[in-house]
Amino acid sequence: xxxxxxxxxxxxYRSFPSSVPIVIDNGGSYFRIxxxxxxxxxxxxxxxxxxPRHKSTGETVSVVGxxxxxxxxxxxxxxxxxxSAFDNNVVYQFEIMEYVDHPVLITECPCNPVSxxxxxxxxxFESYGVPSVAFGVDxxxxxxxxxxxGVCDKEGLAVCSGFNTSHVIPFVEGEPVxxxxxxxxxxxxxxxxxxxxLLSLKYPQHMAKLTWxxxxxxxxxxxxxxxxxxxxxKLFQNETKExxxxxxxxxxxxxxxxxxxxxSEEEIARKAAxxxxxxxxxxxxxxxxxxxxxxxxxxxxxxxDFLLRQLENVNEDDVPAFLLSTGYLSKQEIESSVAKVNxxxxxxxxxQVELEEKAEAATAEKFPLVDIPDNxxxxxxxxxxxxxxxxxxxAEGRQRARQKRAEEELQREKQNQLEEEKRLENPEMxxxxxxxxxxELSEKVEQKKLLKTNGxxxxxxxxxxxxxxxxxxxxxxxxxxxxxxxxxxxxxKDSRQVKDIDxxxxxxxxxxxxxxxxxxxxxxxxxxxxxxxxxxxxFRCPEILFSPNIVGIDQSGLDEMVGISMRRFSPKGQGxxxxxxxxxxxxxGSSQFPGLSERLEAGVRMIRPCxxxxxxxxxxxxxxxxxxxxxxxxASLHFPxxxxxxxxxxxxxEDWLRRYKFRYTL
Amino acid sequence: MYEKYPKGQxxxxxxxxxxxxxxxxNYQNYPPDEPNYMNIxxxxxxxxxxxxxxxxxxxxxxxxxxxxxxxxxxxxxxLVRSLPDDYVQRYLALRNAAVVLK
Numbered sequence: 001x002x003x004x005x006x007x008x009x010x011x012x013y014r015s016f017p018s019s020v021p022i023v024i025d026n027g028g029s030y031f032r033i034x035x036x037x038x039x040x041x042x043x044x045x046x047x048x049x050x051x052p053r054h055k056s057t058g059e060t061v062s063v064v065g066x067x068x069x070x071x072x073x074x075x076x077x078x079x080x081x082x083x084s085a086f087d088n089n090v091v092y093q094f095e096i097m098e099y100v101d102h103p104v105l106i107t108e109c110p111c112n113p114v115s116x117x118x119x120x121x122x123x124x125f126e127s128y129g130v131p132s133v134a135f136g137v138d139x140x141x142x143x144x145x146x147x148x149x150g151v152c153d154k155e156g157l158a159v160c161s162g163f164n165t166s167h168v169i170p171f172v173e174g175e176p177v178x179x180x181x182x183x184x185x186x187x188x189x190x191x192x193x194x195x196x197x198l199l200s201l202k203y204p205q206h207m208a209k210l211t212w213x214x215x216x217x218x219x220x221x222x223x224x225x226x227x228x229x230x231x232x233x234k235l236f237q238n239e240t241k242e243x244x245x246x247x248x249x250x251x252x253x254x255x256x257x258x259x260x261x262x263x264s265e266e267e268i269a270r271k272a273a274x275x276x277x278x279x280x281x282x283x284x285x286x287x288x289x290x291x292x293x294x295x296x297x298x299x300x301x302x303x304x305d306f307l308l309r310q311l312e313n314v315n316e317d318d319v320p321a322f323l324l325s326t327g328y329l330s331k332q333e334i335e336s337s338v339a340k341v342n343x344x345x346x347x348x349x350x351x352q353v354e355l356e357e358k359a360e361a362a363t364a365e366k367f368p369l370v371d372i373p374d375n376x377x378x379x380x381x382x383x384x385x386x387x388x389x390x391x392x393x394x395a396e397g398r399q400r401a402r403q404k405r406a407e408e409e410l411q412r413e414k415q416n417q418l419e420e421e422k423r424l425e426n427p428e429m430x431x432x433x434x435x436x437x438x439x440e441l442s443e444k445v446e447q448k449k450l451l452k453t454n455g456x457x458x459x460x461x462x463x464x465x466x467x468x469x470x471x472x473x474x475x476x477x478x479x480x481x482x483x484x485x486x487x488x489x490x491x492x493k494d495s496r497q498v499k500d501i502d503x504x505x506x507x508x509x510x511x512x513x514x515x516x517x518x519x520x521x522x523x524x525x526x527x528x529x530x531x532x533x534x535x536x537x538x539f540r541c542p543e544i545l546f547s548p549n550i551v552g553i554d555q556s557g558l559d560e561m562v563g564i565s566m567r568r569f570s571p572k573g574q575g576x577x578x579x580x581x582x583x584x585x586x587x588x589g590s591s592q593f594p595g596l597s598e599r600l601e602a603g604v605r606m607i608r609p610c611x612x613x614x615x616x617x618x619x620x621x622x623x624x625x626x627x628x629x630x631x632x633x634x635a636s637l638h639f640p641x642x643x644x645x646x647x648x649x650x651x652x653x654e655d656w657l658r659r660y661k662f663r664y665t666l
Numbered sequence: 667m668y669e670k671y672p673k674g675q676x677x678x679x680x681x682x683x684x685x686x687x688x689x690x691x692n693y694q695n696y697p698p699d700e701p702n703y704m705n706i707x708x709x710x711x712x713x714x715x716x717x718x719x720x721x722x723x724x725x726x727x728x729x730x731x732x733x734x735x736x737x738x739x740x741x742x743x744x745l746v747r748s749l750p751d752d753y754v755q756r757y758l759a760l761r762n763a764a765v766v767l768k
Contacts, residue, residue: 113687557713
């Protein structure tokens with residue numbers, strides 16, 4: 001059952017005479033305020049304050065408690081989160097808390113530091129003009145209230161586990177004995193925080209969903225105290241059926257991705273048809289384009305043919321004039337362009353163009369000028385010769401490269417054959433050899449990585465050298481690049497080779513790179529990926545009440561605290577101690593965990609001598625009993641005797657306030 | 667806005683934290699048998715500390731010297747070793763054992 005804030009504007013303020021005290025339970029998590037004598041507080045809200053800035057006007061506003069989120073959208077909450085006035089269980093920010101003409105009874109923590117008490121009194125007197133104030137301890141009010149209800153005896157122990165702290169306070173004759181009380185700084189806050197951290201570490205992808213409020217709800221709803229942590233956890237470790245029943249699962253809102261993996265037959269057929277049609281259209285377009293191109297080329301060819309034929313008919317003398325009109329320089333040029341057009345025609349007609357071979361065959365004819373000495377040539381021819389020489393050398397180079405490639409191919413083939421032979425000869429040994437090689441290589445890579453990280457560290461430590469920042473970066477970058485390339489090269493080469501031969505081989509995963517808890521991206525997300533499963537967490541988090549060392553708080557747990565409180569208790573009458581343990585009252589918000597009273601009883605039984613009567617009782621209402629106790633107390637006629645006024649405060653001063661002691665029994 | 671907080675004056679009021687309050691109280695000047703905020707605090711536990719696996723919450727028999735995490739079995743150990751460093755630190759911070767660089 002989560003706490004519910006109840007904030008409603010109260011309209012009957014004027015109907016109460018000014019003698020009616022106001023009772024405030026100023027708790028770490030919730031603030032409860034109401035009139036003395038009533039059974040329930042009037043207003044309850046989370047004891048936090050937020051000072052957001054109004055988005056348009058820029059004014060800061062104090063928002064007390066948790067409000068409607070719809071209201072908060074007008075404010076910019078990014079600058080200031082919610083704050084509590086509490087440091088541990090002591091109020092330290094008084095600004096947060098602000099004319100009230102009623103006596104006030106307000107709760108405080110046991111042994112509240114005087115300065116804190118002073119400030120609270122100052123605040124109540126000066127800013128609110130309160131006529132008189134009384135301070136009381138919430139746990140004591142809860143105890144006296146339950147005592148009146150007959151739940152516990154006059155002598156007893158109050159175990160109060162609150163939001164920030166837990167207390168054990170012994171009671172004698174209905175009065176708390178603070179000399180023997182004991183406090184540990186573990187409370188509901190720590191439980192919730194621990195749970196929040198654990199869950200967000202377990203499900204990093206749902207971190208945003210795990211808000212403080214939600215986790216608190218989870219804690220209230222599912223948290224319980226194990227009777228014996230070790231045996232309870234064994235259940236989960238052995239994956240028993242009992243554990244399965246105890247596991248809770250929180251399904252986050254999840255909408256399956258639009259179904260696309262199972263399209264119907266028709267759908268597939270339809271899609272294929274569409275694809276086919278599109279392909280067809282493309283092919284047709286390409287075909288048309290090709291046809292038009294062929295047509296064009298053929299036309300050109302015909303034109304050139306016609307030109308050649310015409311050229312034959314023309315007289316020798318008229319040839320230059322004719323050529324001039326056509327735009328060509330010589331017959332050879334026309335012929336070469338005919339060849340060119342022919343070639344492209346063949347290409348477009350997709351005929352095998354054995355161009356290279358032909359070119360090779362024609363090398364000799366193509367470079368006719370190369371072998372003729374220079375002195376026999378005209379300047380033009382000389383130019384031509386140079387060109388031809390260049391072309392020839394490049395062609396030769398190309399041929400050489402081709403030859404080399406062929407040779408390499410041959411070599412590789414040979415090597416492969418050799419390997420294959422070796423493999424067939426003794427497959428086991430071969431495999432083993434490959435494996436060792438792989439291991440060596442991977443070790444080398446690993447070492448390089450290690451070296452790199454270490455090297456970086458030393459780099460970082462000795463930056464004071466003359467090397468500039470940019471250069472250092474460059475060196476590091478270079479090193480990284482080199483490592484990456486070698487690693488990639490080694491890995492690729494090896495795994496490919498080995499996989500052919502050894503099907504059981506799996507390349508070593510790179511450690512430290514994969515995140516196990518992350519949702520694998522390869523498969524589509526399922527409902528299970530949006531579940532928050534709480535098994536061990538259900539009792540692991542509340543367990544910190546009994547062993548605070550789990551969260552690194554070096555203090556004793558609740559059961560030991562009872563023992564310590566008993567030890568600190570000075571009037572050692574045998575009867576009294578037994579009386580104390582036979583009425584242990586559990587109160588405070590964190591005492592609501594199921595199993596707490598049984599566990600506490602078992603714990604106390606271990607500490608106390610054999611045969612001691614032990615009775616652990618849960619308070620009637622662990623949350624509101626403190627306020628109700630205060631309310632009924634303040635309603636009694638003797639209450640004004642316990643209050644002090646502003647005059648008292650100013651006359652008697654701080655030291656008096658330090659010794660101010662409240663009597664709970666009237 | 668600027669008139670409200672003139673230059674050189676701190677914004678708002680500074681409140682002492684609990685530690686400062688307690689230091690200012692000077693509890694050492696008072697008789698030790700008088701209860702105060704400091705001396706009602708619970709002492710360290712006398713029970714042997716519970717060692718639980720940082721990840722699963724099972725009873726931890728082993729301790730990884732590299733990450734300083736406690737773990738329950740080989741399966742968890744694999745996970746421990748594959749955890750990125752910031753996760754390791756967050757797990758350690760849960761029991762107040764993280765390395766804090768100041």
